[in-house]
Amino acid sequence: MQFIRATRDAILKPLQTVAGIVEKRHTLPILANVLLRKNGEQVSFLATDVEIQIETSASLGPGKDEAATTVSAKKLSDILRALPEGVEVSIGVTGKKATIQAGRSKFSLQLLGAEEFPTVSINTAFTASFALPQKKMKHLFQMVHFAMAQQDIRYYLNGLLMVTEGDKVRVVATDGHRLAYCEATVEGAAMARTEVIIPRKTVLELQRLLADTDDLISIDVAANQVRLKFGEVTMVSKLVEGKFPDYQRVIPQGYKKCIELDRDLIGSTLSRASILTSDKFKGVRLSLSDSTLKVQTNNAEQEEALEEVEIDYTGEPLEIGFNVSYLQDVLANLKTEKVQIELGDANSSALISVPGDPTFKYVVMPMRI
Numbered sequence: 001m002q003f004i005r006a007t008r009d010a011i012l013k014p015l016q017t018v019a020g021i022v023e024k025r026h027t028l029p030i031l032a033n034v035l036l037r038k039n040g041e042q043v044s045f046l047a048t049d050v051e052i053q054i055e056t057s058a059s060l061g062p063g064k065d066e067a068a069t070t071v072s073a074k075k076l077s078d079i080l081r082a083l084p085e086g087v088e089v090s091i092g093v094t095g096k097k098a099t100i101q102a103g104r105s106k107f108s109l110q111l112l113g114a115e116e117f118p119t120v121s122i123n124t125a126f127t128a129s130f131a132l133p134q135k136k137m138k139h140l141f142q143m144v145h146f147a148m149a150q151q152d153i154r155y156y157l158n159g160l161l162m163v164t165e166g167d168k169v170r171v172v173a174t175d176g177h178r179l180a181y182c183e184a185t186v187e188g189a190a191m192a193r194t195e196v197i198i199p200r201k202t203v204l205e206l207q208r209l210l211a212d213t214d215d216l217i218s219i220d221v222a223a224n225q226v227r228l229k230f231g232e233v234t235m236v237s238k239l240v241e242g243k244f245p246d247y248q249r250v251i252p253q254g255y256k257k258c259i260e261l262d263r264d265l266i267g268s269t270l271s272r273a274s275i276l277t278s279d280k281f282k283g284v285r286l287s288l289s290d291s292t293l294k295v296q297t298n299n300a301e302q303e304e305a306l307e308e309v310e311i312d313y314t315g316e317p318l319e320i321g322f323n324v325s326y327l328q329d330v331l332a333n334l335k336t337e338k339v340q341i342e343l344g345d346a347n348s349s350a351l352i353s354v355p356g357d358p359t360f361k362y363v364v365m366p367m368r369i
Contacts, residue, residue, distance in 0.1 A: 001067060003038055004091040006060040008102065011089055012080045017233060018047035018054040019073040020205055028118070033070035035117045040064045046119065047073060052202055052237045053120040054209075068114035071098050079107050120236050123222040128164050128194040130186050131218040134230055138210040140171045141203055143182035143360055146329045148200050149175035156242030160203050164221070165193040172247045178326045178364040179250050196221055197240035209233060251361055252351050255342040257288065257318060259311050260355055263339045267331040269307045273297045274324045276305045284324040285369045288343065289317045297324070320346045321369030327352075330362045 004011060018034060026032055026049070035046040041064075044057040079100055083089065089102045093111065100107040141160070149157035152175065161172040167190065170183040210217065210230065217230035228235045273284055273295045287294040291314070295307040320343065330352055331339065342351040352362040 001065060001093050002062045002090060003036065003067065003069070003093045003098070004043055004060045004089070005062045006058075006089065008080050008083045008087050008089050009085060010058065011060060011091075012077070014043075014045045014056045014058045014060075014232075015073070015077055015080065017056045017209060018045045019077055020208060021049050021052050021054055021201070022047050022073045023049050030070060030112050030116050030118070032072055032074065033112055033117070034073040034076070035068065035070050035114055035119070037068040037114070039066050046117075048118065048120055049201075050118060050120070051199065052205065052235065054205070054233065054235045056231075056233045058232065067093065069093055069098070070112045070114055070117050071109055075109055076100070079109075120238075122227065122236055123225045126220040126222050126227075128191055128221040129219065130164060130169065130189055130191060131216045132169065132184065132186060133214045134210045134217050135212045135214065136184050137217050137219075138207060138212065140169065140182050140184055141207050141210075142333060144171050144173040144180035145203055145207060146333055147173040147175060147178050147180035147362075148203065150200070152176070154242075156197055156240055156244055159197045159199045159240045161195060161197055161244040161247070162221075163193070163195050164191045166191060172244070174245060174247070174250070177323065178329075178362065179247060180330070181247060181251065181361045181363075183359045194221055195244065196226060197242065197244055198226060199237060199240050202226075202235070202237040206235070209235075250349070250363055252342070252344060252349055252363065255344050255348075255351060257313075257315050257343040258340065259288070259293065259313050259343075260338055260340050261293075261309070261311065263331055263334055263336060266309065266339065267328070269295055269309055270324055270328055270331070273305045273307050274328070276303050277324060282323045282325050283321050283367055283369045284327070285319060285321050287317070287319045288313060288315075290314055318343060318346065320350070321367045322350065322364055323367055326364045330364075334360075 037044045038061045041059045041061050043060040046055040083102050087102045092099045096111050098109045163170040172181050220227040276297050278299050285296040293309045293311045298304045336354045338355050340353050340355045349363045
């Protein structure tokens with residue numbers, strides 16, 4: 001049976017949309033596959049790792065048949081990518097085999113039955129629903145994703161806190177050493193307060209898939225699940241259970257020492273100074289005095305780097321240490337010309353923000369140097 005007949009690029013686009021979540025190592029062999037469902041000309045592509053499920057569809061099929069099967073996501077993707085751009089591809093299914101033909105190329109792939117594929121059941125008892133332009137949602141994730149923990153035993157840190165309340169959506173990420181916060185306004189919304197933790201993998205996958213457009217993404221939150229719809233894509237993800245730290249207590253207020261810096265200048269300064277840090281010790285010392293910020297690093301070989309930056313500051317002097325990577329991460333994700341750093345004492349966290357923009361805050365703990 002002719003399952004799909006379309007150009008190579010037309011097939012590759014929906015396949016790559018869903019294939020990003022397919023795990024390389026999996027306990028169930030069928031999880032390496034993508035579920036293809038044909039309903040006349042419409043063909044849907046669905047992939048899952050049991051925690052996350054992504055589905056999209058496209059008009060690719062000849063005839064009015066209805067059928068379903070599963071095929072290796074990696075092998076089909078690799079075959080299509082290796083074919084010339086624009087070539088017409090036909091995929092036929094006979095029994096447990098798929099035949100892929102394009103010009104003089106022909107491939108045969110083993111199939112597994114669609115009835116064995118474990119799809120995620122969708123919870124429709126939503127506690128919150130809202131819609132945002134895709135570029136705004138992507139911006140929210142972009143501003144905080146780098147502060148998420150990776151494989152922390154405090155599993156609730158391996159994700160991103162999303163809080164909805166009134167007309168505001170707030171996102172927060174922390175690994176226990178730094179915290180990033182960003183918020184956006186949902187025009188005309190009046191939402192009840194909800195707090196959910198979206199898994200790290202879901203956040204990174206959404207960043208890959210969301211476009212920098214005003215097209216809307218609709219978000220529906222249930223007790224144990226979040227559903228996101230944008231364009232032809234529907235993503236369903238389990239939520240992380242657990243109590244996220246109280247981010248409002250972590251964000252410092254009322255600091256007196258405040259400096260404004262050119263983002264590119266301080267970024268390049270830290271980049272040069274970090275050359276002499278080691279993988280084990282990424283410490284950088286910032287020394288604040290009248291009109292001058294000194295940036296110093298050293299390593300176990302007694303090598304040192306010293307950079308000086310001219311600043312507009314006339315307060316008390318201060319020496320404080322930070323993990324240089326944490327400072328570089330935030331500077332790399334900001335796209336503004338200036339950054340503002342507020343400091344307390346040598347044992348207090350620093351607050352990094354954008355001058356005149358209250359929607360973003362980044363808190364980083366000091367370290368002993």
